[in-house]
Amino acid sequence: MLHFADLLQYSDVFFSGLLTTVELTVLTTILGIAVGTSCASIRQYGNKTSQRVVSIYVELIRNTPFIVQLFFIFFGLPALGVRLSPWEASMIALTINLGAYSTEIIRAGLASISKGQIEAAKVLGLTFRQTLTRVIFIPAFEKIYPALVSQCIIVMLGSAVISQISVEDLTYAANLVQSRNFRAFESYLVTAALYLGLSILLRFAFNSIGKRLFVYREAP
Amino acid sequence: MKRLAKFLGKTLIIAAGLSALNATADVLQDIKKRDLIRIAVPQDFPPFGSIGTDLKPQGIDVDMANYIAKEMGVDIEIVPVTSANRIPYLQTKKVDLVISSLGKNPEREKAIDFSTPYAPFFLGVFGSKDESVSSIEELAGKTVGVTRGSVEDLELEKYAPKSVNVRRFEDNNTTLTAYLSGQVNLIATGNLVATEIATRQPKRAPESKFMLKDSPCYIGMAEGETALQAEVNRLIQKALANGDLNKISMKWLKAPLPKGFGV
Numbered sequence: 325m326l327h328f329a330d331l332l333q334y335s336d337v338f339f340s341g342l343l344t345t346v347e348l349t350v351l352t353t354i355l356g357i358a359v360g361t362s363c364a365s366i367r368q369y370g371n372k373t374s375q376r377v378v379s380i381y382v383e384l385i386r387n388t389p390f391i392v393q394l395f396f397i398f399f400g401l402p403a404l405g406v407r408l409s410p411w412e413a414s415m416i417a418l419t420i421n422l423g424a425y426s427t428e429i430i431r432a433g434l435a436s437i438s439k440g441q442i443e444a445a446k447v448l449g450l451t452f453r454q455t456l457t458r459v460i461f462i463p464a465f466e467k468i469y470p471a472l473v474s475q476c477i478i479v480m481l482g483s484a485v486i487s488q489i490s491v492e493d494l495t496y497a498a499n500l501v502q503s504r505n506f507r508a509f510e511s512y513l514v515t516a517a518l519y520l521g522l523s524i525l526l527r528f529a530f531n532s533i534g535k536r537l538f539v540y541r542e543a544p
Numbered sequence: 545m546k547r548l549a550k551f552l553g554k555t556l557i558i559a560a561g562l563s564a565l566n567a568t569a570d571v572l573q574d575i576k577k578r579d580l581i582r583i584a585v586p587q588d589f590p591p592f593g594s595i596g597t598d599l600k601p602q603g604i605d606v607d608m609a610n611y612i613a614k615e616m617g618v619d620i621e622i623v624p625v626t627s628a629n630r631i632p633y634l635q636t637k638k639v640d641l642v643i644s645s646l647g648k649n650p651e652r653e654k655a656i657d658f659s660t661p662y663a664p665f666f667l668g669v670f671g672s673k674d675e676s677v678s679s680i681e682e683l684a685g686k687t688v689g690v691t692r693g694s695v696e697d698l699e700l701e702k703y704a705p706k707s708v709n710v711r712r713f714e715d716n717n718t719t720l721t722a723y724l725s726g727q728v729n730l731i732a733t734g735n736l737v738a739t740e741i742a743t744r745q746p747k748r749a750p751e752s753k754f755m756l757k758d759s760p761c762y763i764g765m766a767e768g769e770t771a772l773q774a775e776v777n778r779l780i781q782k783a784l785a786n787g788d789l790n791k792i793s794m795k796w797l798k799a800p801l802p803k804g805f806g807v
Contacts, residue, residue, distance in 0.1 A: 407727065504693075
């Protein structure tokens with residue numbers, strides 16, 4: 325028999341966990357894409373040294389497990405005198421992680437903008453800012469948008485491991501409830517459903533942003 | 545008919561033997577008579593009892609056993625037992641005492657008798673020296689690390705003030721790492737775990753702040769051995785008074801006996 329009613333008394337635990345996950349996801353998505361955009365620009369247009377620095381960062385993060393990065397920041401850095409709260413450590417780890425993956429994705433978009441297009445913008449008398457946004461970034465983002473959205477969702481789902489350093493996110497709530505009433509099936513099923521709902525919401529939000537951002541095609 | 549008679553006869557002999565055993569059952573006198581005390585100790589549960597590098601048993605329980613034998617002025621026979629067979633060893637009179645990190649519970653109290661406690665075994669809150677906390681109320685507003693779902697986690701949830709920031713970690717090792725890296729300055733755990741930290745990282749050896757749940761170790765003996773029980777209790781009180789018990793605790797648990805121990 326399933327006893328979902330046993331979870332009702334813990335609904336506030338689930339709710340505050342959900343809020344923490346949403347809060348961290350929104351913050352790290354914005355910061356991560358900002359980091360990714362900057363690093364991708366450097367990797368595409370910067371000088372040799374800065375390109376090398378960025379590629380070391382990207383390769384370092386993309387070739388190590390997220391949980392190791394998280395533990396290093398939370399448990400390792402105090403040895404150097406940097407003591408972060410669980411929440412801060414998770415925020416930084418998630419941002420660094422998304423930043424590295426999105427750098428590669430966004431760089432692919434930037435690489436797809438041909439030099440001729442930029443030169444055409446110049447010839448047509450577009451300002452530097454207009455060229456940057458309308459000719460380079462918006463078309464570049466449009467090309468890689470689905471991949472970027474998927475990466476953000478992967479990071480949101482991957483944020484489940486921050487419960488390991490005692491951040492009270494959605495997975496923490498599930499583990500806590502499960503350790504109290506031993507209703508593992510019910511609490512993890514509910515948690516899975518909540519994550520699924522979050523993913524759908526996040527995709528929906530990204531799609532509506534995309535529709536607004538990539539309107540230039542519909543112009544007459 | 546013959547067979548039945550034989551069987552009945554045997555039964556009678558066994559019954560007589562048993563009642564004789566009961567009648568003369570003053571183990572303390574037996575010990576003195578044979579000039580030997582047989583004591584069951586663990587061999588697989590450090591720091592209570594384990595086999596040292598010299599292949600001899602060592603630990604709190606072994607020290608305690610040697611102390612009792614010395615004070616009684618008799619020879620000692622150390623009998624290694626496991627946690628599953630230590631009470632049967634006592635019930636079948638293979639040993640006179642069980643000093644094997646034995647905790648009290650109602651089921652055990654029906655089967656055997658216990659002395660007063662001789663070694664601390666408890667769940668408590670431990671922390672660095674600069675944290676001044678001495679009761680669960682004083683935890684208010686502080687951060688405590690604990691292993692999720694453990695008994696100490698449930699105890700904290702039940703009794704700690706609401707304003708305590710309880711950080712729950714996945715397993716004991718992560719909780720220890722959180723303490724050792726300074727991410728939390730207080731942890732709720734068992735005193736053996738605290739000893740383990742003190743052994744591995746003497747610099748950050750945690751102090752015992754207060755107890756959450758106390759279940760000290762007692763010496764077990766066969767039921768109804770009042771003379772033996774009184775003698776063992778006397779020896780424990782003596783060791784408690786002259787500091788020998790505290791020395792054993794310092795040696796194996798790297799911590800003094802908790803305040804009010806054995807009183």
